[in-house]
Amino acid sequence: xxxxxxxxxxxxxxxxxxxxxxxxxxxxxxxxxxxxxxxxxxxxxxxxxxxxxxxxxxxxxxxxxxxxxxxxxxxxxxxxxxxxxxxxxxxxxxxxxxxxxxxxxxxxxxxxxxxxxxxxxxxxxxxxxxxxxxxxxxxxxxxxxxxxxxxxxxxxxxxxxxxxxxxxxxxxxxxxxxxxxxxxxxxxxxxxxxxxxxxxxxxxxxxxxxxxxxxxxxxxxxxxxxxxxxxxxxxxxxxxxxxxxxxxxxxxxxxxxxxxxxxxxxxxxxxxxxxxxxxxxxxxxxxxxxxxxxxxxxxxxxxxxxxxxxxxxxxxxxxxxxxxxxxxxxxxxxxxxxxxxxxxxxxxxxxxxxxxxxxxxxxxxxxxxxxxxxxxxxxxxxxxxxxxxxxxxxxxxxxxxxxxxxxxxxxxxxxxxxxxx
Amino acid sequence: xxxxxxxxxxxxxxxxxxxxxxxxxxxxxxxxxxxxxxxxxxxxxxxxxxxxxxxxxxxxxxxxxxxxxxxxxxxxxxxxxxxxxxxxxxxxxxxxxxxxxxxxxxxxxxxxx
Numbered sequence: 001x002x003x004x005x006x007x008x009x010x011x012x013x014x015x016x017x018x019x020x021x022x023x024x025x026x027x028x029x030x031x032x033x034x035x036x037x038x039x040x041x042x043x044x045x046x047x048x049x050x051x052x053x054x055x056x057x058x059x060x061x062x063x064x065x066x067x068x069x070x071x072x073x074x075x076x077x078x079x080x081x082x083x084x085x086x087x088x089x090x091x092x093x094x095x096x097x098x099x100x101x102x103x104x105x106x107x108x109x110x111x112x113x114x115x116x117x118x119x120x121x122x123x124x125x126x127x128x129x130x131x132x133x134x135x136x137x138x139x140x141x142x143x144x145x146x147x148x149x150x151x152x153x154x155x156x157x158x159x160x161x162x163x164x165x166x167x168x169x170x171x172x173x174x175x176x177x178x179x180x181x182x183x184x185x186x187x188x189x190x191x192x193x194x195x196x197x198x199x200x201x202x203x204x205x206x207x208x209x210x211x212x213x214x215x216x217x218x219x220x221x222x223x224x225x226x227x228x229x230x231x232x233x234x235x236x237x238x239x240x241x242x243x244x245x246x247x248x249x250x251x252x253x254x255x256x257x258x259x260x261x262x263x264x265x266x267x268x269x270x271x272x273x274x275x276x277x278x279x280x281x282x283x284x285x286x287x288x289x290x291x292x293x294x295x296x297x298x299x300x301x302x303x304x305x306x307x308x309x310x311x312x313x314x315x316x317x318x319x320x321x322x323x324x325x326x327x328x329x330x331x332x333x334x335x336x337x338x339x340x341x342x343x344x345x346x347x348x349x350x351x352x353x354x355x356x357x358x359x360x361x362x363x364x365x366x367x368x369x370x371x372x373x374x375x376x377x378x379x380x381x382x383x384x385x386x387x388x389x390x391x392x393x394x395x396x397x398x399x400x401x402x403x404x405x406x407x408x409x410x411x412x413x414x415x416x417x418x419x420x421x
Numbered sequence: 422x423x424x425x426x427x428x429x430x431x432x433x434x435x436x437x438x439x440x441x442x443x444x445x446x447x448x449x450x451x452x453x454x455x456x457x458x459x460x461x462x463x464x465x466x467x468x469x470x471x472x473x474x475x476x477x478x479x480x481x482x483x484x485x486x487x488x489x490x491x492x493x494x495x496x497x498x499x500x501x502x503x504x505x506x507x508x509x510x511x512x513x514x515x516x517x518x519x520x521x522x523x524x525x526x527x528x529x530x531x532x533x534x
Contacts, residue, residue, distance in 0.1 A: 051464075052452070327460050334456045338449065357450045357511060361457040363499060377499050379457075379506020395502030410471035411461050417469045418459045 030058045031344050034117055034127040036107045036281070038063030038091060040070075041315030041329035042133035044419045048337040050098040057344065061094060062119060064106040068420070071186065072326045073412050074155035075193045076367060078163045079200050087155055089420040097421075107134075110285040112308040129310045129340045131301075132282060132294075133329070136185050136316045139275040145253035149270040153185060165269045166200055171209045175201070176258055176267035178248050179216040180275045183293070185316050185324045187223035188376060190214075190273055192366040195228070197271075198236035199369045207238050213265060215246040215258065217275075223323070224366060224396045227374040231400075235368070248272065278317040287311070293319035298382060298389045299358055300339035300349050301332060310343075312336050322380055322389050323362055330419050331360035358382040360389060365408035368400040373408045448518075454511055455518035466519055480520025484530040487512045 033049055035042045038061055046061040070087040077084050094100040109118040110132075116124045138151060150158035150165075169175060175197055179190040194214045201210045214232075221228045232240045250259040251272050258265040258272070277283070277292035287294045287303050294313040295304045298320045301312040314336050315329035322328050335358055339349045362378040374397045383390040397404060458475060462468050466475030475483070490496070490504035491512065504512065513532065520526035 048456070052449075330460050331457055334453060338453045342449070351447070353447050354450050354453075357454050357514065359454060359457055359507065359511065361460065361503060361506065363461055363503060375499050377502035377506075379503060381506070393502060393506035395496060395499070395505070397499070398497060407471065410468075413470035414463045414468055414472060415460045418464045 031128040032058045033129045035061045035131045037133035040326035044330045044333035046100045060101045069155040071155045093421040132313045133315045134279040136276040137279045141251045144251040148253035173210040173268045175212045175269045177271040181217040191228040198239040217247045301336040372400040373404040374400040451514040451518040478519045479525030481530040484516035
């Protein structure tokens with residue numbers, strides 16, 4: 001064991017006793033980590049950086065909004081089981097309890113060589129490490145008007161708008177929803193939404209009259225295949241028409257018209273979930289190369305692009321191929337935080353003991369009906385041969401149940417709390 | 422988060438730092454592994470919802486529970502499937518971390534070969 005490493009291990013224990021309250025005054029030499037984006041990835045990173053360093057690292061969290069609205073559970077706003085308000089997470093705990101410096105601003109430029117990031121209002125901010133967690137950006141069909149045909153794939157005003165549109169579904173109505181090619185945010189999410197829309201139709205007594213067309217750009221169901229196939233073919237067999245390999249080319253929102261390569265589809269309610277990519281902030285910095293997502297080393301989530309020493313990308317924006325979900329974003333944040341703390345302590349991140357134990361876990365519950373849910377479990381571990389995260393075990397629920405529906409809220413409350421409180 | 426929890430967290434970290442169960446084991450590696458439980462079971466096992474917390478788990482019991490889940494003939498619960506994603510040694514490290522936090526790491530499990 002090297003001296004550095006011994007000190008590092010001692011630090012993890014010894015300083016804990018004196019760190020009950022966050023300290024506001026820092027030595028001039030305290031390392032500074034800037035986190036851009038206060039969703040699940042960014043909030044978890046900010047919290048765990050403070051917690052695991054025993055508050056010896058200064059953390060600034062930058063987000064343009066005063067709170068984050070969770071996409072997790074947001075399909076339940078569509079069938080009025082919950083309200084959008086219940087999904088709002090503020091940054092109060094992060095700032096007052098953990099001592100994170102929360103700044104309401106928007107980052108617009110990274111200077112990799114100078115190790116600084118520019119904020120729209122606040123100017124340049126220096127960092128020792130920069131964590132970018134800015135989520136997704138939509139690739140809009142050229143003519144789309146989201147006021148008429150919302151995506152509702154980032155929880156917010158569009159979610160309420162889609163809920164209102166679905167409320168008006170009547171006899172003989174056609175609802176259309178589209179699913180983008182993978183990878184996109186939340187692999188089971190669109191299929192879960194299709195089930196809830198079908199359930200809305202069913203509960204209105206419109207089974208056999210109103211219908212839901214699901215246009216999937218993929219060749220098959222992308223997650224929980226057993227569950228959703230069963231739901232589409234049996235539970236909602238008279239409502240859902242599931243069509244594969246349909247890529248959206250344009251959307252004429254005023255006509256409810258979805259233009260695809262093979263045919264036009266016209267609906268009374270149209271929900272377009274567009275293709276997605278990393279935010280412009282990341283792409284413009286050159287962190288995605290020619291691609292849509294940022295390439296990173298999954299041992300540290302550090303960018304693989306040269307010239308960006310100490311720049312990490314976590315959550316939906318990165319390109320490791322792990323599912324883009326809040327649960328995974330939280331998981332990756334912890335691996336990234338661990339790597340940053342080690343790096344600042346001079347402890348190598350490629351130590352074999354660590355490398356053999358870098359894992360990320362995903363669990364998620366999908367509502368299938370008004371009061372029943374299914375679940376998906378996935379664990380990933382670092383594979384030394386490929387240098388990538390590889391699935392070690394995947395499982396899904398045998399059947400949907402009311403017990404799973406109840407447990408879904410237990411899962412969500414801990415996920416929300418572990419990330420934001 | 423209340424003060425009691427905070428003290429528990431800090432004490433847990435402190436104990437983890439001075440009583441390593443296995444010689445020269447990097448306890449931050451165990452902490453990283455165990456942190457993947459927190460999304461469902463709460464930060465350091467402090468659950469705020471209906472899913473059970475892990476704050477009272479002993480090293481021995483948690484290890485044995487997780488190993489049982491890994492050896493189900495027909496895994497059906499979500500935890501059976503989660504446990505199947507980890508190696509025996511990873512399960513041991515996770516159990517050791519929570520056992521240390523709860524102050525119940527003293528009695529080691531019987532390890533299966």
